[in-house]
Amino acid sequence: MKQFYSFVRKEFKHIFRDKQTMLILLVMPLVLIGLFGYALSMEVRSTRVAVVDMQQSQESRRLVQRVDANAYFSVTEYLQSPAAVESLLRKGRADLALVIRTRNDVRQGKAELQILTDGSEPNLAQTRVQYLQQIVGLTASPTAAQPAVIVKMLFNPQSRSAYNFVPGVIGLILLLICAMMTSISIVREKERGTMEILLASPLPPLYVIVAKLLPYLVVSSVNVGTILLLSYYVLDVPIAGSIWVFCALTLLYIIVALALGLFISTVVRSQLAAMLLSLLMIVPAIYLSGMVFPVESMPEAAARVSYIIPTRWYIDGARKLLIQGVDPTHLSIHFLVLAVEAVVLLAVSVKLFKTRLQ
Amino acid sequence: MTVLYLIQKEFLQIARNLLLPIVFVVLPLAVINGVPRIATQEVKGLRFCVVDHDLSTTSARLIQQIDASAHLSLSAVCHHYAEAMEAVDAGQTDVVVEIPPHFEKNLRGKGAPNLLIAANATNGTKAGMAQAYLLQIIGDAQRALAQERGQQSVAVSPIAVNICFNPQLDYKLYMVPALLGLFLILIVGFLPALNIVGEKEKGTIEQMNVTPIRKWEFIVSKVVPYALVGLLMITEGLLVARGVFGFWPEGSIAVLFLFVLVFCMLVSSFGLIVSNYCQTLSQAALTMFFFLVIFLLMSGLLTPISSMPEWAQRLTLVNPLRYFVEAMRAIYIKGATLADVGSQLLALSVYASITWAWAIGSYRKNG
Amino acid sequence: MIQISHLRKTYNKGRTVALEDVTLHIPAGEIFGLIGPDGAGKTTLFRLLATLLLPDSGKAQVNGLDVVRDYRQIRRCIGYMPGRFSLYQDLTVEENLQFFASVFGTTLAENYHLIADVYRMLEPFKHRLAGKLSGGMKQKLALSCALIHAPKVLFLDEPTTGVDPVSRKELWELLHHLNRTYGITMVVSTPYRDEVLQCHRIALMEAGRIVAVGPAADVLPEEERVQRTVPFVPPGEEVEGAIVAEGLTKQFGTFVACDHITFRVHRGEIFGFLGANGAGKTTAMKMLCGLSQPSNGWARVAGYDVAKEYEQVKQHIGYMSQQFALYDDLTVAENFRLFGGIYGMNRRQIKEQFQRWMQRLGMEHEAHKQVGALPLGWKQKLAFAVSIFHRPSIVFLDEPTGGVDAQTRRQFWQLIYEAAEEGITIFVTTHYMDEAAYCDRVSIMVDGQIRALDTPPRLMEQFGAADMYGVFFALARTAQRS
Known part of the structure; x- marks a missing residue:
C-alpha cells in the first residue's frame, strides 16, 4: 500500500510542477462557464430592422413605432425603396426589413406588408419573422374569440441557455482532462524511458494504472465542484434532483473517461499520437453528444452512433437530474450504459497494458 | 534560394508521416459531409403528448392537425396531467398539450377556453420553437374553424415574407462556410506550432539555429507548406459541399480565397507565438486548445453574435475570428462583394500584422 | 547466478x-x-x-x-x-x-x-x-x-x-x-x-x-591507434587564429557558467576542449557558435565578432550537437540536400559532393534509407559529414562520439584527420581521454575557467602523468562546483 501511496504522490507532483498546464486546467472551466452562462445563447435579442415606408400614413408610422418599441427590435435604417434592402442585408447592416406598400399597390394585388429577412442564420431568421408577424398581426386584427393559450416553460421558465449548457460543459471538460491528459501522461513515461524501469520493478501493473488515473480523478472532481458551485450561485442554474445521484453519475462518467484515456495510452507510442487520437475521439463526442446540437435533430445514422458515446448519456442524464429533477429510476439506462462501457474499456485496457515492453 | 530547401524538407516530412496525409484528404470529406448534418440547431421531430379532457370532435381535429405538422408528432395520449409529466420525466415527450373540458362548447360560446402548452425547457431553443409551432397551428386551426362556421373572419392583413439568400432556411448552408474556417485553424494554426515544439523537444532546432538561415526563412518554411495544404483542403471542402449538398459560394471565389489567405497568415502566426512560449508538446496543445475554444465560441460560429448581451458583443470586436466567420458567411451565402466585406478584411489584416510582429519578435535564435 | x-x-x-x-x-x-x-x-x-x-x-x-x-x-x-x-x-x-x-x-x-x-x-x-x-x-x-x-x-x-x-x-x-x-x-x-x-x-x-x-x-582485441599522417605545424603569430577568445564570460544571474576564458585556436588545428560535466564547455561553445550572447569579453570566430556578427559566423562554421541532430524521417540524401541548400550550395555541387561523401563513408547503399533506421555509429558519422558538407573553415563537435563503440570511434577520428588535412579547423569536446590525445592541442576547463592549455605530450609532462586521464584527474580534483 505504501508503494501505491508514494506513486500517487509522485503523480501529483508531476501535475503541480507544470504550472502552465495546471493553470489552464483550472481556469478553463471558469472561462467556459462564464462564456456559456453569460455570453452565448441562441435567443433572439437585438434585431436591426430597416423600414421602407412607402405608405407614409398615420397607421404605417404607428406600426413602425410599435415595432421599434418592442424589446427585440430596433429600427436602424429608413430606406426609400425596397430595391436597396437586399444590398443592406448583404452587407450585414440590417437583419430584417419591413416594407409597407402604398394603398395603390395593395389594390393591384400586392401585399401591404412585406418582411424581408437575412436567411443566412436560419434559426434566428425564422424566430424573428414569427415575432414580427405577431407584433404586426396584433395591430391588424382586434382579437376575436381566440382560445387563450397558456404557455408553461417547464423547469426553465426563462428559457435560459445556461441550463442547457452547464451539463454539456462538465461533460466536455471531464472528457478533456480524463481522456486526453491521462493518455498523454502515461505515454510520456513510455517516451522518456521511465516506464521501462517501472516495468522491471516488482510494482503490480494495476498500481501503475490506478496511480496514474487517480490524480486526474481528483483534478476533474475539483473542476466539477467549481462548475457546479459557480453555476448554482452565480448563474442560478438549479440543482433540482438529488445531488448524490448526480455525483454518482459523474463519478461513473469520470471512470469511463479515464478508462478511455488508459485505452488510448495502450495503443499509441508517442505523446503526439496520443494527443491526436484523443482529439479524434473528443471532437466527434462534442458534436454527437447533444452538448450543443440536439440528438433529435441528427440524421438517423448519426443518432444511432451517438448511443455509444458516453458523453451523450452523461449530458442527458445530468440535464435530467440537475434541471428537470427527475426520479433516479428514469436514469437506470444511463447508469447501465456507462457502467458497461467502463467495465469493457477497463478490461480491454488492463489486458492491453503490457507487463513487458513491445 | 535557401528557403525552398527548407520548404521541400517540410513537405517531405509531411509526406513521410503516417497519419497526416490521410488526415488532409479525409478531414474535409468527413467534416463537410458529416458535421453540417449533425451540427444543426434545426428543431425537428418534436414529440408531444395530449391530455384531452374535452374528447370532442373539435379537440380530436386539433390533435390531428398538430400531428399532421412536419415538426410535431404525437407520442402519447394521457388521461391526467400528472401522467403526462411522468412521460416528460422519462424523456418520452417534449411538449404537453392540455385541452380543457368544454373546449368545444366554450369555443362556440363566449367563454375563453384555456389551452395549456407545457414545454420541457431544459433546452430553451427547442421549447421556444415548439411553442411557436404550436401557437401557429392552433391559430390556423381556429381561423379555419371560424370560416367554416361562416363567422365573419377578421381580415388579417396579409403579410408577405421573403427570406433572402437562404430561402429554405437550410442550416447546413449556414454551417459550411464556417466549417471551412475550422480546417484552417487545425491545419495552419495547430500543426506548425506542434511541429516547432516537436523540433525543440528533439533538439534539431539547435542545429537549425547554428546555420545561417534567417528568422524569416525558418518561419516561412514552417508556415507555407501548411498554408498550401490548407488552401487545397479548402478547395476540396468547397467541392465536397457542391457534390453533396449542391452548395457553391454566391460571391466571388477570388474574394473568398483572399480572406482565406489573410486568415492563414493570422492563425499561423498565432501558432508560432504559442510555440515560442511552450517547451513541451502537451503544453503547446493545451494552450492552443484553450485559446481557440474561447476564440471559436466568441466568433459567432456556433451561436449568433446578435444573441449575445451587449458587453459580450463588444468583446467579440477584438476577436479576429469573428471577422473571418462573418465575412465567409457573407461571401458564401449572401454573395457579398469585396466592398461589402471591406471592413472585415481591414480588421483581419490589422490583426495579422500585429500577431506577425509578435511572432517574429518572440522567436529567439540568439539568446 | x-x-x-x-x-x-x-x-x-x-x-x-x-x-x-x-x-x-x-x-x-x-x-x-x-x-x-x-x-x-x-x-x-x-x-x-x-x-x-x-x-x-x-x-x-x-x-x-x-x-x-x-x-x-x-x-x-x-x-x-x-x-x-x-x-x-x-x-x-x-x-x-x-x-x-x-x-x-x-x-x-x-x-x-x-x-x-x-x-x-x-x-x-x-x-x-x-x-x-x-x-x-x-x-x-x-x-x-x-x-x-x-x-x-x-x-x-x-x-x-x-x-x-x-x-x-x-x-x-x-x-x-x-x-x-x-x-x-x-x-x-x-x-x-x-x-x-x-x-x-x-x-x-x-x-x-x-x-x-x-x-x-x-x-579484447588490441587497440589500434589513429595517426595523423601530416603533423600539424602551428603558423606564425602574425596570422589571425581561427578562433580568438578574450575574457569571454557568460553569467546566468549570479552563476558564472563561463568565467573570462582566453584562448586562440590556429587555422587547421584540431583543438580538444575538455572539462568535467558542468564545467561550462557547452556554454562556451554556444557563444562561439553564435547561439548565445556573451555577457562580457569578446571572441572572433573565422574573423567575425560572435556578439555582433553572429549571422556571418554561422555562415562559416559547421556544428554537430550532442544530441543527434539530423532529421530521422528524412533519407540520408535528403538530409545532405537540406543542409547543403541552407548553406547556399547549388544542386550540382550538392549532388557531386554527396556522391563523393557516400563513397568515402562506404554508404552508397544507404543513401536513400531514412536516417532513423540506421545504427547510432553511422548516424554520428553522417552528422559529421553533414556538418562539414558545405566546407566551413571551422567545425564545432560537441561530444560527437558519445555512446559509440571503439571501432566506429576510430573511423570517426580518421574522418576528423582527413577534414583537418583539408584545412578545416576542428574544435571538439569529448570525454574519451584517448581521443584527447589525438588532438593537436587541448584545453581543460574547470569551474568555468581554462586551467590548462597545451599539446597533450607537454601537458602530460607538466602534470607528471602517464596519459591524458592523469592530467584530467589532476585538474578536475581542484573543482569546487559540480
Whole structure:
C-alpha cells in the first residue's frame, strides 16, 4: 500500500510542477462557464430592422413605432425603396426589413406588408419573422374569440441557455482532462524511458494504472465542484434532483473517461499520437453528444452512433437530474450504459497494458 | 534560394508521416459531409403528448392537425396531467398539450377556453420553437374553424415574407462556410506550432539555429507548406459541399480565397507565438486548445453574435475570428462583394500584422 | 547466478534477428562485461534478462528463476539501469530516490549503507530537480535508484555514456565496492576500454551472437591507434587564429557558467576542449557558435565578432550537437540536400559532393534509407559529414562520439584527420581521454575557467602523468562546483 501511496504522490507532483498546464486546467472551466452562462445563447435579442415606408400614413408610422418599441427590435435604417434592402442585408447592416406598400399597390394585388429577412442564420431568421408577424398581426386584427393559450416553460421558465449548457460543459471538460491528459501522461513515461524501469520493478501493473488515473480523478472532481458551485450561485442554474445521484453519475462518467484515456495510452507510442487520437475521439463526442446540437435533430445514422458515446448519456442524464429533477429510476439506462462501457474499456485496457515492453 | 530547401524538407516530412496525409484528404470529406448534418440547431421531430379532457370532435381535429405538422408528432395520449409529466420525466415527450373540458362548447360560446402548452425547457431553443409551432397551428386551426362556421373572419392583413439568400432556411448552408474556417485553424494554426515544439523537444532546432538561415526563412518554411495544404483542403471542402449538398459560394471565389489567405497568415502566426512560449508538446496543445475554444465560441460560429448581451458583443470586436466567420458567411451565402466585406478584411489584416510582429519578435535564435 | 542457453530473439515478425543462439553462464559475484558494436544485441539481452522482453526460443535464468515463468520474483531481486533517461526530470533528487525506494517496498533509510558513498556526493543537491543536474550527477542518481532495494543482480546498460572521466572513475569505484562488500553480481555494457578492462570477464558480441568469452585482457582485441599522417605545424603569430577568445564570460544571474576564458585556436588545428560535466564547455561553445550572447569579453570566430556578427559566423562554421541532430524521417540524401541548400550550395555541387561523401563513408547503399533506421555509429558519422558538407573553415563537435563503440570511434577520428588535412579547423569536446590525445592541442576547463592549455605530450609532462586521464584527474580534483 505504501508503494501505491508514494506513486500517487509522485503523480501529483508531476501535475503541480507544470504550472502552465495546471493553470489552464483550472481556469478553463471558469472561462467556459462564464462564456456559456453569460455570453452565448441562441435567443433572439437585438434585431436591426430597416423600414421602407412607402405608405407614409398615420397607421404605417404607428406600426413602425410599435415595432421599434418592442424589446427585440430596433429600427436602424429608413430606406426609400425596397430595391436597396437586399444590398443592406448583404452587407450585414440590417437583419430584417419591413416594407409597407402604398394603398395603390395593395389594390393591384400586392401585399401591404412585406418582411424581408437575412436567411443566412436560419434559426434566428425564422424566430424573428414569427415575432414580427405577431407584433404586426396584433395591430391588424382586434382579437376575436381566440382560445387563450397558456404557455408553461417547464423547469426553465426563462428559457435560459445556461441550463442547457452547464451539463454539456462538465461533460466536455471531464472528457478533456480524463481522456486526453491521462493518455498523454502515461505515454510520456513510455517516451522518456521511465516506464521501462517501472516495468522491471516488482510494482503490480494495476498500481501503475490506478496511480496514474487517480490524480486526474481528483483534478476533474475539483473542476466539477467549481462548475457546479459557480453555476448554482452565480448563474442560478438549479440543482433540482438529488445531488448524490448526480455525483454518482459523474463519478461513473469520470471512470469511463479515464478508462478511455488508459485505452488510448495502450495503443499509441508517442505523446503526439496520443494527443491526436484523443482529439479524434473528443471532437466527434462534442458534436454527437447533444452538448450543443440536439440528438433529435441528427440524421438517423448519426443518432444511432451517438448511443455509444458516453458523453451523450452523461449530458442527458445530468440535464435530467440537475434541471428537470427527475426520479433516479428514469436514469437506470444511463447508469447501465456507462457502467458497461467502463467495465469493457477497463478490461480491454488492463489486458492491453503490457507487463513487458513491445 | 535557401528557403525552398527548407520548404521541400517540410513537405517531405509531411509526406513521410503516417497519419497526416490521410488526415488532409479525409478531414474535409468527413467534416463537410458529416458535421453540417449533425451540427444543426434545426428543431425537428418534436414529440408531444395530449391530455384531452374535452374528447370532442373539435379537440380530436386539433390533435390531428398538430400531428399532421412536419415538426410535431404525437407520442402519447394521457388521461391526467400528472401522467403526462411522468412521460416528460422519462424523456418520452417534449411538449404537453392540455385541452380543457368544454373546449368545444366554450369555443362556440363566449367563454375563453384555456389551452395549456407545457414545454420541457431544459433546452430553451427547442421549447421556444415548439411553442411557436404550436401557437401557429392552433391559430390556423381556429381561423379555419371560424370560416367554416361562416363567422365573419377578421381580415388579417396579409403579410408577405421573403427570406433572402437562404430561402429554405437550410442550416447546413449556414454551417459550411464556417466549417471551412475550422480546417484552417487545425491545419495552419495547430500543426506548425506542434511541429516547432516537436523540433525543440528533439533538439534539431539547435542545429537549425547554428546555420545561417534567417528568422524569416525558418518561419516561412514552417508556415507555407501548411498554408498550401490548407488552401487545397479548402478547395476540396468547397467541392465536397457542391457534390453533396449542391452548395457553391454566391460571391466571388477570388474574394473568398483572399480572406482565406489573410486568415492563414493570422492563425499561423498565432501558432508560432504559442510555440515560442511552450517547451513541451502537451503544453503547446493545451494552450492552443484553450485559446481557440474561447476564440471559436466568441466568433459567432456556433451561436449568433446578435444573441449575445451587449458587453459580450463588444468583446467579440477584438476577436479576429469573428471577422473571418462573418465575412465567409457573407461571401458564401449572401454573395457579398469585396466592398461589402471591406471592413472585415481591414480588421483581419490589422490583426495579422500585429500577431506577425509578435511572432517574429518572440522567436529567439540568439539568446 | 545467470544461466543463458540457446537464447534467440527476433523483431518485426522474425525479419530482424537481434539475438541468435546465445549461451552464457555468469557466476554469482562477478562483474561481467557485454562488449560489442551498436546493434550487436546488448540492449536486447539486458531487456530479456530484466524480463522486459520474451525470448523466441531458448532459456534464461536469473538467480535460479526462469525469466518467462518467474518474472515477478526476478523483478524483486534485480536492479536495472537502462542507458539514458531513467529518472523523472521534474522530481528532485530526493523525491526520485524516495519514489524508487517505495516502488520496491523499501525506504531510503533501510538500505542507506548501499548508496551512502554516492549519496554523499548528491546530498548537496537533494532539492534540485533531476532535469537540472549535470550528466555525471544524473547517472550517479540513476545508479542510486537502481541500488536502493539491495538487488542481488545489477544490469547496467552503458551507465557512463556522456559522463566525464572523474565521475566515471567514481562510479566504477562504487561498483567495485558494492561487488566486494555485498557480492552483488553485475552485468555491464560500456564503450570505454578502461572500463572494459575492469570487468572480471567479458563477452564479445557481434550481430546478435557471442563471439568470445573470457577475461578482458585475453579477449579484447588490441587497440589500434589513429595517426595523423601530416603533423600539424602551428603558423606564425602574425596570422589571425581561427578562433580568438578574450575574457569571454557568460553569467546566468549570479552563476558564472563561463568565467573570462582566453584562448586562440590556429587555422587547421584540431583543438580538444575538455572539462568535467558542468564545467561550462557547452556554454562556451554556444557563444562561439553564435547561439548565445556573451555577457562580457569578446571572441572572433573565422574573423567575425560572435556578439555582433553572429549571422556571418554561422555562415562559416559547421556544428554537430550532442544530441543527434539530423532529421530521422528524412533519407540520408535528403538530409545532405537540406543542409547543403541552407548553406547556399547549388544542386550540382550538392549532388557531386554527396556522391563523393557516400563513397568515402562506404554508404552508397544507404543513401536513400531514412536516417532513423540506421545504427547510432553511422548516424554520428553522417552528422559529421553533414556538418562539414558545405566546407566551413571551422567545425564545432560537441561530444560527437558519445555512446559509440571503439571501432566506429576510430573511423570517426580518421574522418576528423582527413577534414583537418583539408584545412578545416576542428574544435571538439569529448570525454574519451584517448581521443584527447589525438588532438593537436587541448584545453581543460574547470569551474568555468581554462586551467590548462597545451599539446597533450607537454601537458602530460607538466602534470607528471602517464596519459591524458592523469592530467584530467589532476585538474578536475581542484573543482569546487559540480
